[in-house]
Structures are given as structure tokens and as C-alpha cells.
Amino acid sequence: MTKVAIFASGSGSNAENIALHFKGSNSVIVDCIISNKSDAYVLERAKKMGIESAVFSGKCFAETDEVLNYLHSRGVDFIVLAGFLLKVPQNLLDAYPRRIVNIHPALLPKFGGKGMYGSHVHEAVIAAGETETGITIHFINENYDEGDIIFQASCPVLPTDTPDSVAEKVHRLEYQYFPTVIADTIEQLKASSFS
Numbered sequence: 001m002t003k004v005a006i007f008a009s010g011s012g013s014n015a016e017n018i019a020l021h022f023k024g025s026n027s028v029i030v031d032c033i034i035s036n037k038s039d040a041y042v043l044e045r046a047k048k049m050g051i052e053s054a055v056f057s058g059k060c061f062a063e064t065d066e067v068l069n070y071l072h073s074r075g076v077d078f079i080v081l082a083g084f085l086l087k088v089p090q091n092l093l094d095a096y097p098r099r100i101v102n103i104h105p106a107l108l109p110k111f112g113g114k115g116m117y118g119s120h121v122h123e124a125v126i127a128a129g130e131t132e133t134g135i136t137i138h139f140i141n142e143n144y145d146e147g148d149i150i151f152q153a154s155c156p157v158l159p160t161d162t163p164d165s166v167a168e169k170v171h172r173l174e175y176q177y178f179p180t181v182i183a184d185t186i187e188q189l190k191a192s193s194f195s
């Protein structure tokens, strides 16, 4: 059984969608949900689904091994960032090489990097006159939004679109693809560690 930890800072609709996708799976389990915000709605979702959750401050993430120790104590094998706003510290990158994936709500390498999160991304896409946007699922490295891309899917941006309507389309793509891309990535990881 591969144990997954989901990191999220906000609403957590992706976290919930992923957890529901793997409910009853005999190969992958969402073991815990971790947040850096004690009032993040994702924690309510975790409670409702009966999934263990934990909150660590930004300082804890950046300056201690507490998060790493927590993940090790639970036997977590794989980490999914779903709307997680902090930079992942080096100790976690070292402990989980090519085992941490993020979803970005645009077609990287466009509209990525520091400050490009949430509605800022969709506002920038519209301001740039883009005719399409989408999602990017990628491994993470020490720079924001720069790890190897695993998967992208796109949707049109119409002249009538607003940041909210773009966000809605992007969320639909996220719900459709993120869980299966996670499942495939874990399968590939398992296959490669046996070869």
C-alpha cells in the first residue's frame, strides 16, 4: 500500500476529490492531510472524511525536521501538493526525490513562479490575452513551478471569461485528471523501483 500525504493551504477541494478517488483502493491510501494554516477549510474536509490531519507553521516547515519526522512516523511514501502555498524545504525534497507532485492552474512554463497562485494566475492569463489555459501536474524541485512536467491539459479562454469563470474551468480539469495522474505516477514509481 502506498501512503500519500496531501499538503494544502486553502479550501482543499482537490484534496477531497483525491481522497474520494482513492477510497477503497487496495494500492493507494490518503494517509493524512497537512496544512500550514490552522483555519484552512481543508482541515474541515479532512475531519468529515475521517482522515488524519496536522498543522505546521511556516517556520516549522522551513527550519525544523518536524514535518519530516511526522511523515516518517506515519510511513508516508508520496506527497501531493494541492493548493499548498509554501515552498517545500530541502529536507523534504531530499527525503522524497521524484515523490512530490504539484498541480499548477496554468500551462507552465507560462504563468508560474513566485506570486502566481490562485486568482492571480487567472487574472494574468486574461490580461495577457491568452486563448487557452489549463493545468500542469509536475514534480517539484527547489524552484517554484519548475520541476519536470508529468501532464498538462488545456481549456479555451474566451473573450467573455472572467478570472472566476477561468478558475471554474481549470478546477474541472483538476478534478478530472489529478487523481488518475497521481495513480499513474505512483504505479510508474513502483515499476521503476523493481527494475
Ligand code: GRF
Pocket: 008, 010, 011, 012, 013, 014, 015, 082, 083, 084, 103, 104, 105, 118, 170, 171, 174
Ligand atoms: C487549485 O487551482 C490548484 O491548481 C492551485 O490551488 C488551487 C487549490 O484549490 N495550486 P483547492 O484548494 O483544491 O480548491
